[in-house]
Amino acid sequence: MSFDDFMDSQKVVYELAGDALQTDEPSVPVFYTEGVPTNAEIPFVRLLNGNEPEENQHRRYELFCANWSKQHASISRILAAADEHMFVELDQFFRVQDTPTVFLGQPRNVSTALLNLGPNISNHSLLLDKVWTHLDREIANAIVVRLSSKVCSTVSFTMKILATQITRGLKTELDQAADEAEAESDADDAMSDADEDETQSRVFDMDSLMEKVYAKEKILIVMVEDADSFPTAILTPLVKLMWDYNNAYDWAIKLVIGMSTPFEIFQEKLPKLTVRYLQPKYFEIDNSDTAVTHIMEELLFNIHDPYNSLIFDPKLVLEFLKLKSRVSTAQFINSIKIIYMGHYFSQPLSVMWTNDFTKTKLNSYVFDVFKRLPSVRSYSQYLDKESAQHFHKLLLTDNDEDLGKLLRTSINKLILWRYEMKTFFDLLNFMQEYFLESSVWTQNLDLFRLTFQNVHLDDPDKNLDNFEFLQPLWQGISKASLHDINSFVKTVMEDEDFGPIFQESQLWKLSSKTEVSKLVSTLNNAFLQHLEDLDLNKIPFREICCVDLSAMDLLSNSFNPKIRETCIDSLLNSQNYLFNTMHSDLKQLHPEHPDIKLYKLLEPSVIELFKLSREAGVVSNVYDFYQVFKSSLPREQLEPVLQERTRQTGIQIEWTDLNWDKMTLSWFLKSLAELQTLGFVREVKNKSDTLEKLIWKDL
């Protein structure tokens, strides 16, 4: 390459691609893929390009509402049950009487409950509310003061909040007393007391407040909600003060400190001298883990009313369990809810997952969908050659009756799926109990995780070692006596639930211990076989009620969107956003509407500029950039449209060259600033009037 060639290759050449200017005219200006919005009052759209029977659209919404409310009710029940046990220890702590000190008049440390709220701070407000409500309600004679770092910015302000809340605590007490007193028509006394408080609230006096607290024989519980976020400069004097008052007023103060970092980190945050004032006790208050476990178990193993809950793919459940350390219980429940929503919103066949078909209508489009389902399409690969042929024929012809038959059997399989899994786990639990003294797993969910975490559903040969974790169980069997083993075999074979698991690999009565290894391998094979039967992918029509891993994408898109990608996507495909039926007025999206006409010629200027910047080189001159921008605009076509727009707004513009330049310059500067803010370009530092491209991805 000669030097000139090299120089040429480095030159920036602006080239305007003619095609890029012509925005593809959307055939239908409204942007939707499959769902057509209707005038119905429900938020659901009519699927199958608007060919879905209207009844089904309503029915889907109805089913969603009914099923989700049932799920939600059972989740609430679980959460309520979990809360009950949470505070038992804490209650005891507050009831414990102080032991006498070693010295006379010795200062006593403040009884402090350290609440570990867990690292997941999104849970905290809920948890703290629960703790507060509980303390307020359950501990008699307590005034509970909540201090949060969000409002306690300085020490004096913290004191003020403390004082206000104590006053309020005393006052509510007074109000109650006043109510009672009024009933006895003796309200004067209490009222004057209340008045006194009113005037006092202007100037706070902790001493007299504490005196009142003490005189009323109350205890003051100071709850430092997020001790981690409190500056030490506030926490230290606060603790000291509490310690002082605690001694001055006969130990009437208890501290509750909520912490969310691991204990090791938190301990470093308090000075040792402050720690000396505390008499701490540690409480694990975060029960979201157990609650979530229970919810998942309910979701997986609830074999009653199968129609009311969707089936979650085992892989999805495993992913879900990973989620729980990051999100709050509420968010976790919301995730489940959005999965339900997404399913009923976008799946036209979700109406089939019910035992009441009276409100469901089927038309030819629905039958068409039946045949196009991925699960139905891939079904043939699990069939032998002959039935596969038969199946293909079925798909090609319009034999609705046979298709209906297949549908019915498949739905039956889906209904039984949860039951079969439950049976399988029951069997394993039974075996563990029968043969082992110590347990390998304690909960069904652990067992679930052990069973499914290494499963390769696409390649059954890789699963041969899947039940490796049962090794202790196999050893337990080989150690058991022949009688025990035989009675186990007998029980299992006679059991009507367990029996079907061993349909293909029958168990037999052992005649000697040497057959044990054979029995073990038979069991293993039976389990593997059953695992394969549990593979949801093999059931056609599973889309009706199964949610697979793709739901995780839905979750991350709705809750953790990727910022940069979304940003670029919106710049590249603005019509997805601008013409979205969910937030644009349908009437305005008419092709003859001036806005639509304008859009066809000129997208929002930042998008036009972004498109140009994609074509530009690394470094470009601002003036060149502007020139290119200006000349890229189709002035002749734009002017009439803009004129029409200005006429509507009543602004008079003369379409001179100067005005055109002014307008394009203003667009250019505005959009350039926006691009800079978005981080796509920046000014080159030591070179004025030059821009540098910052983002390379997808260009």
Next chain:
Amino acid sequence: MDSLSVTKTNCRYRSEQLDLLATYVRPWDGFMAPSMLVEGPTSSGKTYTLRQYFKQLEQDGQIRFLEIQCEHCLTRKAILHAILRGLIRLLGISSQNEAELVYKCDGLGTFVDVLKRIEHINESNHPDEERKPIVFLLDRVERLLPNENSSEFCFALSRVHEQSPMLNRYSFVYVVNRADSVGIQTLALPLVTFSSYKLDQIKDILTRQFRYTDTISIEQAQFKQFARQFIDVILDTYSSYFGTDIGLMVPVLTKLWPTFITPVASMGRIQNGVNDVLTTYQNKKALLQSEFGLADELATEDIASSDLPTKTKYILIAAYLASYNDPKYDLILFSKQREARANRKVRHSKRKSGKQSQQLSARMLSPQAFTIERLLAILHAIYDENRGEKLANDIELMSELATLSTLKAIMKLKLGDTIGGGTKWKCNVNWSVIKKFAEEVDFSIENFLME
């Protein structure tokens, strides 16, 4: 017996100071120092002695007395309010006036006016009443918030009596650790200096204060003797740590007491060579040699650390690395290019062979500030390499960073332009915790630290 001698019997070893005090405070002669400084180290009995003396005088009907814990008030305004409120109650002025009067005082400027008004009201309420001196004991007046100027405050209060003849019955007594901390020595105020107690005196005082528990079936005299021995032994053992601070001694004694008394309680009597103080001391030597008695821990039992998500641990590790590594080594430590990485060991060892002994380990220094972009770059480098999967650059990452900053595990410095980027941050978690996290996520952090 007069007030002074009564107090002397109550406050042992403090007769010298009391004599001096009585020369400045002689209400029976009609002489009261308008303000007075009392200084002395912690736990030298300043407040206790003064309180005893003034209470005794009050009991004898010679003065009126009010004690104010300035440390609780935090600000000068709050102290003034406390003084006024106390005074109003002392003089029996109705509570409706109280709020009004106190509200009027918003600083030193208006304080004197309010004082005068209170005097007026008092005079009109009780015209015939004898005007007794009123003593305000301002305890720990130097321990206000840092921006509250306590010397100015004391200065102003010392001049209150000059403002009006009505106010000459007030006396202010400032109790401080060191007189020069309030900076009013030039006023030539009367000064009473308390010295620390001698160790023997402390032992004596502590023994007298020891609570006799009758649940232990030994006689009180024997119990006292046992307690004295216990105090002797422990105080002598830790004397270099305690100095003369009773505040330090009491918690340690309390903590160790069960170790000594339990053998006695279980046996029901004290038997030499079995459960007397010295034998227990010998038996439990290991306990006393450890930090058991001295260290104040938040929790004695082992606490299972609440687990953080893996990603959060990585963020903290990355923050630590960013804080304790010089940015110039980033290319060597975190670059994906093989060339730079190959040099890692060489440079590492080169540096090590240098004058290491003269250099302070970086871990001993406070964390260095880093920009958020650097943290993210390091995080991506170590996460991608160690976990074998890409770290998603989504909102969650940012919200997790925000969470950690709320929890003060990493701290944002108040420098730089928040919108324009380039904000400075610091890691606020110490090495032992980071090390533990690194072990938990199976990340060999030592390889990434330049030392």
